[in-house]
Amino acid sequence: MKPSLNLSLRGHLWTLQPFLQHVVNPLAPPPSRHFRTYADDPAFGPIRLTGRLHERPSEDLVLVVHGLGGSVGSHYAVQAAQAAQRLGAACLRLNLRGADRSGEDFYHAGLTEDLHAAVTSPELSRWSRILVLGYSLGGHVALRYAAEGADPRVRAVAAVCPPIDLAKGAYEIDQRARAIYRRKLLGGLKDMYERVAVRRKVPLPLAQARAIQRIQDWDDAIVAPRHGFQSAQDYYQRVSVAPLLHQIEMPALVVAAKHDPVVISRTVRDWLDRAHTIRTVFVTQGGHVGFPPGLNLNLGYPGCVEDQVIAWLRDAGRVGGST
Secondary structure, eight states: OOHHHHHHHHHHHHHHHHHHHHHHSOOOOOSOEEEEEEEEETTTEEEEEEEEEEOOSSSEEEEEEOOTTOOTTSHHHHHHHHHHHHTTOEEEEEOOTTTTSOSSOOOOTTOHHHHHHHHTSGGGTTOSEEEEEEETHHHHHHHHHHHHOOOTTEEEEEEESOOOSHHHHHHHHTSGGGHHHHHHHHHHHHHHHHHHHHHSOOSSOHHHHHTOOOHHHHIIIIIHHHHTOSSHHHHHHHHOSGGGGGGOOSOEEEEEETTOSSSOGGGTHHHHHHOTTSEEEEESSOOSSOOOTTOOOSSSOOSSHHHHHHHHHHHHHHHTSOO
16 A cells, blocks of 8 residues: 555544544533623524633633534534643633524634624633634634634634635535545534524525535525525635635634545645745644644644644734744
8 A cells, every 4th residue: 555545544534533432432521611692693683602611710711613513512622622721721612603503593614703702702801812723614714703803802813624715625525535524514514404494494495405415505505595695606705714814913823634534635735835924734644623642733832733732822822923
C-alpha cells in the first residue's frame, strides 16, 4: 500500500473513531448549567438559543460552536469544554438555532446573528474576554463572525476543519466517495427540519425533504427559501467566508487536515495560503474534527488538539493582535 493511500485511509479512521467511541462510551463534560438566550429573526421574531454554560472564576470564556448536524453533545464540543476546564477558562457550548431539536428554526453557515446573541446575552456579561472556537460549519460561522466585526470582548477566533468555500465544499461532499458522511449530515438536518415542521410552515413538504440525498439539493430546496437566498449557489456566493478572510483583524487560527474526508483540503488550501493574517496549521495526521492523541500543532503548547488551540486563543486574546 502506498504511504499516501495509507494516510488517506487513516483520515477516515481519525474521523470515525472519536465519533463512534463517543456513541458507545460518551465523554463526560465538566459540570454545567442550562443556557438560554434569544436571537432576533426578521421572519420569525425571537428565536430561542440554548447551550451548556460551564462557569469558572476567570476573565476568559471559550464559546464553542458545533458543526453541521452536530450539537453541544458532539464529541469535539465536549472535548473543548474539558480543555477549557483544564486551562481554567469558562466555556459555553452553544447550540445554533434548532440544533437542540427544539423546533425553533434551522441554521445555515452564515447565521452570525446566533453568535452575536450569545455573546451579548446578559449571562455572558461577566466575562471580559471571549474566545470563539468553531468546528467544521461552526468554524465557518466563527470566521464569518470575526470578518463582519465581532463584539469588542471577542479577542480571538479559531476554526477547526472549516469549509470556507461553501460551493466547493458542497460539491465535494456530494461525491459518491463521501456518501457515508453525507448521509450522516443529512440525517441530522432532516431531524431538525422535522421538529421545525411541527411548529412552523416549512419550505418543502416533509416527504420531499426526507427524499433529498445531496447537500446542494438540501441547500437549494430548504436553506435558500427559508433564509432569503435565490438558490443554493446564491447562498454559497453571498455567505462563503473565503473572500472575506482578509477582513479579520483579531488573532485568528485555522487548523485543517490534509486527509480530511469531509472538508477536502484542496477546497481550502489556496484561500488559506493567501490569508496572511491568519495562523494556519495543516496537519498530515488527522481527519475531520478528529485527531490522534498527542498530535503536535507546533503552536508552543502541550496537550491534545483542544488544549493547544484554547491555550493559543487565551494567549492571543490577552495580547490582542499577536498571531
